[in-house]
Amino acid sequence: MCHYQIGEIFRKINNHEKALFHFKKSLEIALINGGFNENNNILSKNEIKYAKSLLRAGYEFFRLQDLDSAKNYYSKIIDLNFHSTELENIKASAYNNLSGIYLHESSYKTAREYARKAIEIRRKYNNKIYEAAALGNLASIYLEEKKFNDAKSIYLSAINLIEKNTSDEAVRFKEDLYFNLAWALYKMKDYTAYDYQExxxxxxxxxRDKEIRKTVEQVYAQQKVDLEKEKTALVEEQRKLEEAQEAKTSLLFAALSVLVLFVSGVVIYNYKLRQKNLRLKLSESKLLQQQNLEKVKSEAQVKILNATIDGKETERKLIAEILHDNVSALLSSANMHLTATRKQFNGETPQEIEKTQAIILEASQKVRDLSHNLVSSVLLKFGLEYAVKDVIKKYSNSQLQFEIDAQNINRYxxxxxxxxxNVIQELINNILKHSKANYAQIELKEEKDQLTIxxxxxxxGFSASSSSFSDGIGLNxxxxxxxxxxxxxxxKSGENVGTSIFVKVPILRKEKSTVLTSVG
Structure with a gap:
């Protein structure tokens, strides 16, 4: 099983070509050691090892987009005739993954058949986590066929199986199930979709937060190891320096016994030169250690900063949704009740009711403004292009003219x-705060899966030494x-010549439904 274990290591680090190589080697060894019986089937004592290697190899072919080879390897698993609980569960994984492949090829009927076979086996052995995964694949097939009610029902059944399961694998499946259910509800114009998307x-x-914390811990742990290694190296260097000094001293006294005047001068000169070189080497070692430490700190700070920014964005979005969906709705309801109350008066309406309605209207407007400032509702509903146009329309006036040129911008x-x-909005804020400009322009363009801004x-403008820019959004x-x-x-900027800021990022497309695959 040595090649199998090595293949597992490469699989977990997403090196699929090397993983496939070792799983194939594992299959060859299983065949050599196992032999065949009279029905041309591999012997049962070696069958599980063989079946696992077939499953892993098929998965790696799938990851490398060689779908025909993946189907061939999964079919070999299904053709095995020996019966055992472990082998049946391996077959269930093969059925599940074949379902995903045929879904990818739009062969919906075949995909459904394999998905139902996987569900049947998982249900037989009460494996709820992988039954939920197989149900998720079946629902995704209906989703692709635009049978949204069927997809919704099956997604809910899958979620119900693992709703309270907190294992890593169950949590991973729930993330995809919630997202796919949200997509189905959205297509049905059922806006509870946003609850499941959230x-x-x-x-x-x-x-992601757990991964960031793990990364930071690993960085600091590696930093501690590196510091200990540097400390040990410095101690060893100091020991060698002391030994060299003792040796040179002995050599000096020996030379003095032969040629006191001539040799002593040469030895002293050599001693000082070597001592200087050792001091330089020690200084270089300390400088290198300091540079490595600063590099590790810088990388850790960047990761922590990004995690903090992500957390702020998520929090702003949550607060904005609460204000818009809950508080704003409550204020509207209160206003409706007051309007109904006014109709019950035969004569003049009491002044207090009119004042209360005016206060509620003002509060509603402030809630809408605050929600928009936290996360633009235009951005969530209509996308990046319309959100930026909305912002520059708000900020353009007789003193500062904003223009936007958007080319081929889609929803992402x-x-x-x-x-x-957020990046564009912060750059606009810097123009408003620091530039004293009369004209500003924003250009957005999608080209070859890249978004340029x-x-x-x-x-x-500002010079390289100016702090005006960093006082705004901050270069870091x-x-x-x-x-x-x-x-x-x-x-690109200079004093009294304006400022140009160019950003180019790879586009992250809008997510569609995902296929849940099994490797165990």
Whole structure:
């Protein structure tokens, strides 16, 4: 099982080509050691090892987009004739993954058949987690066929199986099930979809937060190990220095016994030169240690900063939704009740009711303004292009003219749109606060799966040593946000020549329904 275990390691780090190589080696060894019986089936004592290797190899072919090979390996599992609980569960995984492949190829009838076989086996052995995964695949088939009611019913059944299960695997499946159910409800114009979408996002944020904390802990643990290694190296270097000094001293006294005047001068000169070199080497070692420490701290700070920004964005979005969906609705309801009360008076309406309605209207407007400031409702409903147009329309006046040029802008992943919108909004704030500009322009363009953003103005600009820009959004936060999105940031500015800021990031597309695969 050595090759199998090595394949597992490469699978977990997403090196699918090397994982596939070792799983194939595991299959070869299983065949050599196991042999065949009279029905041309591998012997039962080696069957489980063989079946597991087939399942893993099929999964790696699927990840490498070689779907025909994946189907071939999964079919070999299904053709095995020996019966055992473990083998039946492996077959259930093969059925489930074949369902996902045929769904990918739009062969919906075949995909349903395999999904139902996987569900039947998982239900037989009361494996609720993988039964939920198989149900999720069946629901995704109905979703792709636009049978939204059927998809909704099956998604809810799958969620009910693992609703209270907090294992890592169950949580991973629930994230996808909530998201896919939200998509089905959205297509049905049932806006409880946003509740399930939020549940999916909360799970995703929690998993990402755990990964960030784990990364930070690993960084600091590695930093501690590196510091200990440097400390040990410095102690060893000091010991060698002391030994060298003792040796040189002995050599000096020996030389003095032969040629006191001539040799002593040479030895002293050599001693001082070597001592200087050792001091330089020690200084270089300390400098290198300090540089490594600063690099680790910088990387950790960037990761912590990004995690903080993500947390703030999630919190702002949640507060905005509460204000819009709950508080605003309550104020509207109160206003309706007061309007109904006014009709019950035959004569003049009491002044207190009119004043109360005016106060409620003012509070509603403030709630809408606050909700819009936290997360733009235009952004959530209509997308990035319309949200930016809404902002510049609000800020344009006789003193500062804003223009926008948007080319080929579509709807993207919601988190991606929020992050890009926040960066643009902060750059606009810097123009308003610092530039003293009369004209500003924003250019948005989608090209070859890249989103480019150019924000420029004709204001006072700033030199390389100026702090006016960092007093606004802060270069660290801008660069951290763009770097987290695997993008690039370029700033061109000078005193009294205006400022141009160019951002280029890979586009994160709007998510569709996902297929749940089994590897165990």
């Amino acid at each position: 549940k999916s996002y909360l799970i995703k944020d929690d998993r 992943n919601q988190e991606f749109e929020i992050r890009i919108f 150019l924000v420029k103005d004709d204001g006072v 936060q801008v660069e951290a946000r763009v770097r987290m999105m695997n993008g690039k940031l370029t700033i």
